[in-house]
Amino acid sequence: MDADGNRTPAPGGPPRGPSRPEFWRSPLRGPWLTAVLGTVLLFGITVLFVTGLLSYAAYDPDLAPVNDQTPGKGWLGFYLFAWPTSPYWLYRVTQGVHVTLGVVLVPVLLAKLWSVIPKLFAWPPVRSAAQAAERLSLLLLVGGAGFEFVTGILNVQLHYIFPGSFYTLHFYGAWVFIGAFTVHVALRLGRVVRALRAGPRQPAPDSQEASGLVSPRPAEPTISRRGALGMVGVGSLALFVVTAGQSVGGVFRRTALLAPHGQDPGSGPNGFQINKTAASVGIRPGDIGPAWRLTVRGAGRRSELTYDRLLAMPQNEALLPIACVEGWSTPDQPWSGVRLIDLAALVGLGDHPPQVLVESVQRGGSFSSVVLSSQQVRDARSLLAVRVNGAVLSDDHGYPARMIIPGAPGVHNTKWVTRLTFGEPA
Numbered sequence: 001m002d003a004d005g006n007r008t009p010a011p012g013g014p015p016r017g018p019s020r021p022e023f024w025r026s027p028l029r030g031p032w033l034t035a036v037l038g039t040v041l042l043f044g045i046t047v048l049f050v051t052g053l054l055s056y057a058a059y060d061p062d063l064a065p066v067n068d069q070t071p072g073k074g075w076l077g078f079y080l081f082a083w084p085t086s087p088y089w090l091y092r093v094t095q096g097v098h099v100t101l102g103v104v105l106v107p108v109l110l111a112k113l114w115s116v117i118p119k120l121f122a123w124p125p126v127r128s129a130a131q132a133a134e135r136l137s138l139l140l141l142v143g144g145a146g147f148e149f150v151t152g153i154l155n156v157q158l159h160y161i162f163p164g165s166f167y168t169l170h171f172y173g174a175w176v177f178i179g180a181f182t183v184h185v186a187l188r189l190g191r192v193v194r195a196l197r198a199g200p201r202q203p204a205p206d207s208q209e210a211s212g213l214v215s216p217r218p219a220e221p222t223i224s225r226r227g228a229l230g231m232v233g234v235g236s237l238a239l240f241v242v243t244a245g246q247s248v249g250g251v252f253r254r255t256a257l258l259a260p261h262g263q264d265p266g267s268g269p270n271g272f273q274i275n276k277t278a279a280s281v282g283i284r285p286g287d288i289g290p291a292w293r294l295t296v297r298g299a300g301r302r303s304e305l306t307y308d309r310l311l312a313m314p315q316n317e318a319l320l321p322i323a324c325v326e327g328w329s330t331p332d333q334p335w336s337g338v339r340l341i342d343l344a345a346l347v348g349l350g351d352h353p354p355q356v357l358v359e360s361v362q363r364g365g366s367f368s369s370v371v372l373s374s375q376q377v378r379d380a381r382s383l384l385a386v387r388v389n390g391a392v393l394s395d396d397h398g399y400p401a402r403m404i405i406p407g408a409p410g411v412h413n414t415k416w417v418t419r420l421t422f423g424e425p426a
Helices: 029-059 090-104 108-121 131-155 165-199 225-243 251-254 307-312 341-345 374-378
Strands: 293-296 302-305 315-320 333-339 356-360 369-372 383-388 402-404 417-422
Touching: 029 090, 029 108, 029 225, 090 108, 090 131, 090 225, 108 131, 108 225, 131 165, 131 402, 293 341, 307 383, 333 341, 333 402, 341 374, 341 383, 341 417
Parallel strands: 293 417
Antiparallel strands: 293 302, 315 333, 333 383, 356 369, 356 417, 383 402
16 A cells, blocks of 8 residues: 555556546446446437538539539548438528537537546556557547537637638548447447446446446545436536527527527618628629629520619519528528529520529638539529518628528528529539
């Protein structure tokens, strides 16, 4: 025994510090608590991964290079499909679930990492090739989880401090993480099931069931394991309350304390959230003033429209939301403008219009152009909108004209549109 009453490590045993089992004294750590937290993450992370894949598919990256934010994805894009326009709220729901659930799971993830932290310092670090492979997967699992959650939350807050594109980093990080996650689940699932069946009773510290998580010298408990789970649940519930409102919208937006632009996007017909203002992307008064023109090209033909001529075309209405990758969305709003199929007809492509390259006059920022699929063009609700909620678009909402496409991510609803090219290579 040493001066503090601790057992003196045997020669060749673990060094003093976190590698010694008695260093960890919480009476709460144990296989049951870890299994419960792991089960919640098993289902939660599965939903996160699936909705994340859907988020990437919504950009229709295979249509054109301007849509693909992760070039070189190779076989990782095996599942991609043409993103549908119906139901029109599909992206709003999938991305709202993705972002809200990601934030809600943060307390669960932190609690799970806390519950297994003694395993990260297990001694000796490597006992066999199989154990080395397991520890490598654990390193990728913990590092991948931290990377994905941190970059995701920074993106929600529009705080881009990471080196490179969020889309590329988050996409590849997700595949690394899910690979390690799958390996971890395969190795631990049987142990998790046994721990759940055994219940909260703590096994002996040196038993196989303890899995190195039970302290041999536990301190006096100040809370039960069920109480600790309750605290984690309360933390997740609190994050849900201050996050979900930005996806649900309406009066619930007042509860969205974590929304990047606050709870009040302004008043009036144009009083709803935006990410990019006209000034932030270099829009000058002359770009959207009387000299503005809309150029429509396709099938070897060209048509140029002034703003007044655009207004003189048949105007149609569509009740659609805007939903963005950051998780926020607007309620369904009445938009009015010219259908894309009618604009395609100006160049002789009205019967079966092909895909279209949409270009903006914006000078800075991302997504100044996008390619929309033929099914998006042919949907009667797809508009080059000039009005919203009965009022002319504001400069920040895309005056003189912007795209409104059912089911599309917000960045594909291009603002300050100046050119439409139907059918030609983008």
